[in-house]
Structure formats: structure tokens, C-alpha cells
Amino acid sequence: MCQHAPMWFRCVALLLLPPVPAFADLAWQRTSAFIYAEPGDPSQSVQFPFKNTGNHPVTIKSLKSSCGCTAAGLEKKTYQPGERGEVTARFVVGDRKGTYLTSITVTTDEAGVQPVVLQLQPVILPLADLKPTFVFWRAGESHAAKRITLEVADGQKATEINAVADNPAVKTRVVPLMAGREYAIEVTPDPSAQNTKATVQITANLTPAGSRQYKAYVKVK
Amino acid sequence: MKGWLKQAALLMVLAMLPALLGAWLHPRRPSWQSDEITVTGAQALGAKAIWVDARPSAEFEKAHVPGAISLNEDAWSELLPPLLDVWSPEKTVVVYCSSLSCHTSREVANRLKDEAGLSPVFVLQGGWEAWKQVQKGDK
Amino acid sequence: MTRKASAFILLMVIAAVFIAAGVMKAWNPSAFAEDIRNYRLVPWSANVVLALYLPWLEMAVGGALLWRKTRGGGLLLALGMLLGFLLAILSAWWRGLNISCGCFGSGAGSAGTSSGLLWDVGRDVVLLLSVAWLLFREAKIEKRICEN
Numbered sequence: 001m002c003q004h005a006p007m008w009f010r011c012v013a014l015l016l017l018p019p020v021p022a023f024a025d026l027a028w029q030r031t032s033a034f035i036y037a038e039p040g041d042p043s044q045s046v047q048f049p050f051k052n053t054g055n056h057p058v059t060i061k062s063l064k065s066s067c068g069c070t071a072a073g074l075e076k077k078t079y080q081p082g083e084r085g086e087v088t089a090r091f092v093v094g095d096r097k098g099t100y101l102t103s104i105t106v107t108t109d110e111a112g113v114q115p116v117v118l119q120l121q122p123v124i125l126p127l128a129d130l131k132p133t134f135v136f137w138r139a140g141e142s143h144a145a146k147r148i149t150l151e152v153a154d155g156q157k158a159t160e161i162n163a164v165a166d167n168p169a170v171k172t173r174v175v176p177l178m179a180g181r182e183y184a185i186e187v188t189p190d191p192s193a194q195n196t197k198a199t200v201q202i203t204a205n206l207t208p209a210g211s212r213q214y215k216a217y218v219k220v221k
Numbered sequence: 222m223k224g225w226l227k228q229a230a231l232l233m234v235l236a237m238l239p240a241l242l243g244a245w246l247h248p249r250r251p252s253w254q255s256d257e258i259t260v261t262g263a264q265a266l267g268a269k270a271i272w273v274d275a276r277p278s279a280e281f282e283k284a285h286v287p288g289a290i291s292l293n294e295d296a297w298s299e300l301l302p303p304l305l306d307v308w309s310p311e312k313t314v315v316v317y318c319s320s321l322s323c324h325t326s327r328e329v330a331n332r333l334k335d336e337a338g339l340s341p342v343f344v345l346q347g348g349w350e351a352w353k354q355v356q357k358g359d360k
Numbered sequence: 361m362t363r364k365a366s367a368f369i370l371l372m373v374i375a376a377v378f379i380a381a382g383v384m385k386a387w388n389p390s391a392f393a394e395d396i397r398n399y400r401l402v403p404w405s406a407n408v409v410l411a412l413y414l415p416w417l418e419m420a421v422g423g424a425l426l427w428r429k430t431r432g433g434g435l436l437l438a439l440g441m442l443l444g445f446l447l448a449i450l451s452a453w454w455r456g457l458n459i460s461c462g463c464f465g466s467g468a469g470s471a472g473t474s475s476g477l478l479w480d481v482g483r484d485v486v487l488l489l490s491v492a493w494l495l496f497r498e499a500k501i502e503k504r505i506c507e508n
Contacts, residue, residue, distance in 0.1 A: 095297030134337040228433020236416040251393035255404035
């Protein structure tokens with residue numbers, strides 16, 4: 001005789017499924033979003049639209065960000081049955097670099113309903129990356145050239161790289177390591193330079209992105 | 222049951238081999254040296270410590286560790302040069318943010334190590350909250 | 361579906377979960393060590409040992425579940441690991457630590473929330489109960505084989 005899967009097994013199978021938003025009435029079009037930006041870009045905003053699919057008005061009591069870098073806003077707090085709204089999440093790009101994961105927890109006035117977590121996944125990647133951004137000579141160390149490597153991101157090609165120090169006691173020279181993709185910026189302080197500092201302004205002309213500016217710092221003890 | 226325990230022991234031993242290889246060869250193996258420091262440990266550094274406050278500028282303005290320099294990812298390129306001005310290889314950088322569960326200090330510390338090549342750089346265990354606790358205890 | 365088929369499917373799912381979790385963590389042990397550190401339970405050197413070792417143990421356990429001769433030992437280890445993880449996550453919850461569980465690898469920063477941890481606990485309890493039932497079943501099968 002064929003037996004059906006026991007009830008407990010079916011419950012286990014259901015519980016192993018990925019979670020869905022637990023809201024009884026607010027239905028979210030999405031609960032996670034990516035943001036793509038470069039360091040220095042202005043703040044980026046993303047919308048999380050929802051609809052009140054229930055029979056009662058729902059009031060959103062709070063929006064709590066996991067990080068000071070993310071702010072959340074709403075046009076109003078209470079949504080009637082059938083009404084649509086959206087949470088706008090604003091991420092401060094600033095000078096951030098890399099991938100981040102921040103969230104906004106949305107709490108409503110519905111009894112027994114878990115807050116919904118809206119996730120923001122900012123990916124902040126420079127089109128060209130400098131390493132290191134700081135070169136240093138100790139007191140007594142020989143003033144031999146040190147290198148800063150500039151690597152151009154995939155999808156971009158450098159047509160011209162310029163590097164200029166704001167201090168005449170520091171010389172710079174751009175050396176292509178792989179034309180269009182990788183460059184070395186050689187930094188050499190004057191042999192007599194002491195307690196000297198400089199900022200090296202690097203301009204990269206990239207195709208298709210256009211011109212980009214980067215900074216590296218020099219210190220000689 | 223004895224048989225199962227033997228099987229479990231065998232699995233545990235088998236898993237050790239790739240783990241040992243990983244400890245030696247994995248490109249993303251963790252460093253054995255912790256990059257965290259306690260408040261007491263950081264205070265013991267005295268004048269050798271450069272305190273870096275990774276919290277938002279508004280919180281830094283309200284209160285901070287005496288002599289600390291503000292450095293956060295909102296304005297990294299603007300705030301980094303003053304830190305580099307006071308840094309030297311004899312100094313130890315101690316980065317803090319608000320509390321034990323705040324990760325901003327680690328992000329700032331990693332950027333100082335990876336991008337600027339500074340060393341040594343430590344993250345203050347417990348952050349600003351831990352610092353305040355110790356100050357209260359001292360009083 | 362028979363009870364035997366249900367148990368087989370459950371075994372495959374649990375094996376897949378363990379192997380996938382192990383592979384994702386083995387990819388970046390440095391990030392996994394940071395995740396373990398967030399639980400604030402053991403010193404850093406222990407975090408490093410766990411971060412290097414646990415992913416391989418998980419993969420070994422997942423593989424062991426697929427083979428009759430090692431299934432019992434694999435289930436026993438799975439039970440132990442799930443119990444240990446549950447205690448760690450409950451401990452973090454109790455102390456109000458805002459962390460991501462690190463269950464399937466990480467490295468992207470933290471967005472831990474109480475509802476996220478609740479989901480991790482729920483999933484772990486379900487896996488624990490499933491493994492416990494499979495262990496009980498395995499014991500019954502072995503007893504039957506011995507008696508025959």
C-alpha cells in the first residue's frame with residue numbers, strides 16, 4: 001500500500017524553504033536591491049514599493065537603518081487597503097570602496113507580524129585603483145624611488161595617465177606596466193628633502209568613463 | 222553506537238588534512254595575530270598610540286577619546302591627510318567606533334592597512350562604549 | 361511517498377546543505393574567522409582554528425551522509441555541530457550582539473537583525489530535529505540488521 005509522506009515531513013519540507021516576507025497585509029515588490037556606484041559619487045537612492053493587500057489600514061511605525069550610511073524615508077505613515085507606497089532608502093556613497101550590506105527594518109502596527117528587513121547591497125568600485133595610497137621614507141632611509149600601482153578596472157581602458165606632486169621636492173614619473181590597464185607611478189623625493197610632505201594628483205583618462213582624479217600622499221622624515 | 226563514534230572520529234581526522242593544508246597554503250587564510258586591542262592595552266601604549274575615531278563626524282564632535290583624529294568613509298580623502306601627518310612607523314594606530322557590534326572601525330582599519338600600508342593598526346575591542354566604561358571605572 | 365523515500369530525500373537535502381555551507385566557508389576562511397569572532401565566545405586563535413577546520417568538517421559530514429557505511433557517524437557529527445551552532449547563536453541573541461550568522465560564508469559587512477537571527481535559529485532547529493529523526497531511524501535499521 002502506498003503511504004503519503006507523513007505530516008511532520010511535509011511541515012519540515014515547508015520550513016526548509018527560503019523565507020518570504022512575513023507581513024500579513026503589506027506586499028513588497030522586492031526586499032533587496034543592489035546599488036552600483038564609484039567612490040565620491042553623490043548619495044544613491046533606491047525604492048522599495050509595496051501595496052496594502054489587506055482589508056485594514058496599516059501604519060508603518062518605524063524605519064530603522066542598520067548603519068548611519070543609510071537613511072530611509074516614506075511619504076506618509078498610514079496606507080489604506082489597496083493603496084500603494086514606497087520606502088526610499090538613501091545610501092551615502094562618500095569615499096566608500098567595496099561591497100556593503102545594510103538594511104532597513106520596517107515595523108508596522110499589525111499585531112503579531114514580524115518586522116520586514118529591506119536589504120541594500122551597495123557595490124562601490126573605483127574605475128581605477130591605487131595601491132598604496134601613501135609612500136613614506138624614514139629618517140636616514142635612501143631616497144630611492146617608490147612605486148604606486150594604478151590598476152584600471154575591467155571594462156575601462158586608460159588612454160593617458162598624469163601624475164603631478166604639489167611639492168617641487170618630490171618628482172613623479174608614470175611607467176606603463178601593461179598599456180591601458182596597469183601603470184606604476186614612481187615617486188622620488190629630492191636627496192636633500194627632509195620633513196617633507198606632498199600630495200600627488202593623478203589624472204586618468206579612461207575610455208569609456210572619461211577623466212578621473214585620484215590622490216596619493218607622500219611623507220619624508 | 223561504538224561504530225558511529227569511530228566513524229565520527231575518522232571524519233574529524235580526515236577533515237584535519239585539508240584544514241592543515243589550508244592553514245599553510247590558502248590565499249585567504251586568516252592571520253594568527255589578532256588585530257584587536259583592549260582599552261587597557263591601548264592605554265598602555267601611551268604616546269605611541271594614535272587614536273582614530275571611525276564614527277560619523279557629528280558623534281566625534283560631541284565627544285571623543287582625547288587627542289583622537291576623526292577618519293570615516295564618508296569623507297575619507299579629506300580626513301586621511303591629517304592622520305598621515307602625525308603618523309610614523311613607531312606609532313600604533315588604534316581605531317574605534319561606537320561599540321562591540323559596530324563594524325565601521327574594522328572597515329577603516331582594513332583600509333588603512335590595505336590602501337595606505339600603515340602598520341601596526343588595531344581595532345579597539347568594545348569601541349567608544351568600552352572606553353567610557355573604563356573611564357567610569359577609573360573614577 | 362513512503363517513509364523510506366521521505367528519509368532519503370531529507371538525507372539528501374541535509375547532505376547538500378552541509379556540503380554547500382562548507383564549500384562557501386572554505387572559499388574565504390579569513391572572512392569566516394571574522395564571523396566567528398563576532399560571536400565573542402573564544403579567543404582569536406581559536407577563531408582561526410575553527411575557521412580553517414569547520415568548513416572541511418562540514419563537507420566531510422555532508423559526504424558521509426551519502427554513504428551507508430559512514431552515515432551513522434556523519435549524523436552524529438551533524439547533530440553535534442547543529443547543537444553547537446544553535447547554542448552559539450542563542451548566546452549572541454541573548455547578549456544583544458548585532459551579527460550576521462556566517463552560516464554560508466560572508467565578508468560583506470554586517471546587516472544582522474533580530475528577525476534575521478530568528479530565521480537562523482528556526483532553520484537550525486528544523487535541521488536539528490530532522491537529523492535527530494534520521495539518527496533514530498538509522499539506529500532502528502542497524503538494530504534490525506544485527507538481529508537478522
